[in-house]
Amino acid sequence: MSVRFGVIVFPGSNCDHDAYHVAKHVFGQEARFIWHKEAELGDVDFVIVPGGFSYGDYLRSGAIARFSPIMKDVVRFANSGGLVMGICNGFQILCESGLLPGALMRNESLRFVCKNVHLKTESLDSPFTQGLTSGEVLRVPVAHGEGNYFASDDILDQLEDQGRVAFRYCNENGQVTKESNPNGASRNIAGILNEGRNVLGMMPHPERCAEAILGRPDGARIFTSIVDALSVGA
């Protein structure tokens, strides 16, 4: 049975079609768009909160999106164990809505940055990463102006102690260095999990590198992991 992906669409989402395309056409799963004004997710196994500029993000990325009708149901879904992945703006929205700790500040460079970065896989203990190998280095693009992950030291320690850092920025050899950090994120954090490990937020865009024609398809590794995890569970 195929996995039913739901892709949330805010009016300013612009990576919604990319996530949908990967789920539907690259992985051959079921996928549908879910409009932000809807109150319920309906029958889905996996929710993607995609990248973009939800409501223009003029105030602060994700600040307004979290009050949308659909986000109430996303929070409910997540709290009942449903799988939710926030990519880029989606990560910002998940932080704003309290599903994930911390916040995403303006890039240290004060500039938007779009380029390929390398990610070191830190935690395999989640449906999103169970199919990867420990320390596996993925090359995935980032594209954001506010991706500088911030949380208090206590929270950062907690994330690390509980193995909830999913990915860190690293160089191509897997070394976590200052130079490989594209936005100034605390402790090079690129993606984190919630306590239940059913919610992942990450700044890089795996949906942009899931097909060979677009370059090294490392993003497909994450989607494969997700689809396998859900198919086994079903």
Add this chain to the structure above:
Amino acid sequence: MFKARITVTLRPSILDPQGKASHHALTELGFTSISSVRIGKFIEMDIAAGSVDAARAQAEEACTKLLANQVMEDFHIDIDEIVST
């Protein structure tokens, strides 16, 4: 009617690259007596409320709910009554 003037700034413990860059630029321009710069947002709003306290309460709620993210930002509110002329 009251006017609320709100400033939202990054918490003091948090690096403010915009402030830092501006401070650096000001130093380059010869403003050597300026020792630090913090940059934030300024928000002005008109609030219909019965009292200063009620207006402040509304402004505070607006800040905590939407205008500031207290994970990284602080806010400060000034309230003035608008006297119609």
Add this chain to the structure above:
Amino acid sequence: MSNVTLNEPEITPELAREHGLTDEEYGWVLEKLGRVPTYVELGIYSVMWSEHCSYKNSIAELKKLPRDGEALLVGAGEENAGLVDIGDGMAVAFKIESHNHPSAVEPYQGAATGVGGIQRDIFTMGARPIASLNSLRFGSLDNPRVRYLFDGVVRGIGDYGNSFGVPTVGGEVYFDPSYEGNPLVNAMSVGIVEVGKTASAIAIGVGNPVYIVGSATGRDGIHGATFASEEISEASEAKRPSVQVGDPFTEKLLLEASLEVINSGAVVGIQDMGAAGLTCSSCEMSEKGESGMIIHVDRVPIREEGMTPYEIMLSESQERMLIVCEKGKEDILEAIFEKWDLHAVEIGEVTDDGRVKVLWHGDLVADVPAEHLALGGGAPVYIRETKRPTYLDQTGAFDESLVPDLAVTDVRSVFETLLASPNIASKRWVFEQYDTMVRTNTVVGPGPSDAAVIRLKDSNKGLAVKTDCNGRYVYLNPRKGGQIAVSEAARNVVCAGGKPVAITNCLNFGNPYKPEVYWVFKEAVGGMGDACRSLNTPVTGGNVSFYNENPESAVFPTPTIGMLGVVDDVENHTTTFPFKNSGDIIVELRPAGFPGGGIEASEYLSTVLGRTEGDAPRFDMSEELAVQEACLRLITNGVVQSAHDVSDGGLLIALAEMSLASDNLGAQIDLAPVASGRMDGLLFSEAQSRIVLSISPERLSRAQELVASMPVEMVRIGVVADGQFTVKVAGTTVLDIAPEAMNDIYENALPNRMSNKLK
């Protein structure tokens, strides 16, 4: 005309002059109307007869360009953008447009609204924008004001495009003191639409309701000339920002709502509001439909209190459209805009009397025949005086033999100087601020290719797109420079694996009332026409920007070409320029019997020797065609590993770029001396119609066979190698440098210049 209680100035010839109308033009207004115009009418005539809307000083020349082709679905200038049939039931809408003057005043908003405006031109046709490009020119980066402009423009393009969600896939940036104070900001958008599902900018069907949709109308960008009106106080002037502010989020909503409403079948006609806003859209749609329109201007949603009909008709507020709805389908239209939280307000209806009538609370404030105002109708057309500029005698007197040749010992330092020249150095600092990949169609983005390549999902085809123009060449030889601009853009598309099919152009020139400027304009447009005819790439439209002047003279004449190419098999034909494998053979593909080129007009002559002189580089149209055909034949037969055209900086820079973009591969280059025996030309000549290819050794003979019957030659000049990048000339090593060392210079040049902001 009824009496309206508006505090409007008396209409005098002087007021008309302040509106930018000449006395002669004002005379025509009186004659055509048969009376003195109202204030609103004066505003309408002045703006519709402005250079920007009427093309009055350029249209006669533009009509000489080839504007037909079997693949063109609409003729040049007929709609908001060109439309080209690319087969498989798909069409591409594309256009380039300038936003030079707004960007000179406020670089961030100027560039941002330029990007926004060109996107609307595409989606108003029913096409979804899939790629943006931009072509930028600035003065010297040594000037802090230039750095400010450059930084602001890049941020503006980035912030608008990134938020709007269309990838910025390519472009070019050049720096030359001639652009001091007058940067060029040309933005291009490319969209895709199913054939037969396009929308038209037309008003037809008497009684059909007319809607204004999108943002509310403010006082943005109201015609600058009116500021001088004596009726306008200082206080009201302060309310009239001439800078428009962009709102990419609203544009995104407008895009989705517009495409949805076009698909719904409720739309009869749709036109975006750019220059001259409501005035231009209502007049042009009426004229095109040979209909007419009543506009109740008081119903337009406004952003500021107290706006007058004059202001509302002339406002250039962004993110708005005018739609003629099919009567009876109003509910469909309104529901779609409601869904996207946008205004959709019925402000009038289509008539059949050929007139645009503007009412203010029921009173007629303007009543003008649409035909008077539209391009190709009653708007003035001028044939301007021309005179060959005398500077050409001086620049043309350049004699290479009087320039000492480059010594072997100086090759390294000259090479490094050129690598660090902002015109050649890596533009990573620029393009990493743009989202180059959103929508996951970018097969090749900025950096490793002569043209960007976009895939079309559900098709084997792709698009190869490129903007190009070397203004220095056009300055030194306007006709040849115009030919080269088109040819080089086509060559770039060919190097990426595409077949050039059509162009859009943005003609940036000085003041057309200067005969020398107009001569250059006419020659350059003539040159473009020559090349477009030879290459069979018709002109689908574009825009003209005159009055680009620095304090001393006109900017370099810069007819920017936006070239569209089709890649038939995007998976297999797409080609980039980085070296791929150690051991691959490097060849130069060039016209048969190529005698070597000189250094005239080159980046070397300009940057290293400080001289902008000579003729434009060696160029022959038939040679160019042969080289392009040969290159495309080699690529489509699968024998090419990488392809890069020889352009700015000449052969040595092209080779270096192929190494720099690779995975740390060097090369061993071995060049035979050219006939003239000169080192400078051999390494740095910008003689045209040359392409460097790398080919795997086992395919070399197949490659030679493929082009054997063509008037080209493929000369082996080296081999891709691990390690050093070395160049020998007739056995003597003239350069030996590590790829890492080249990379340091190439990648850091621009960031270093920009981090120096305040010094």
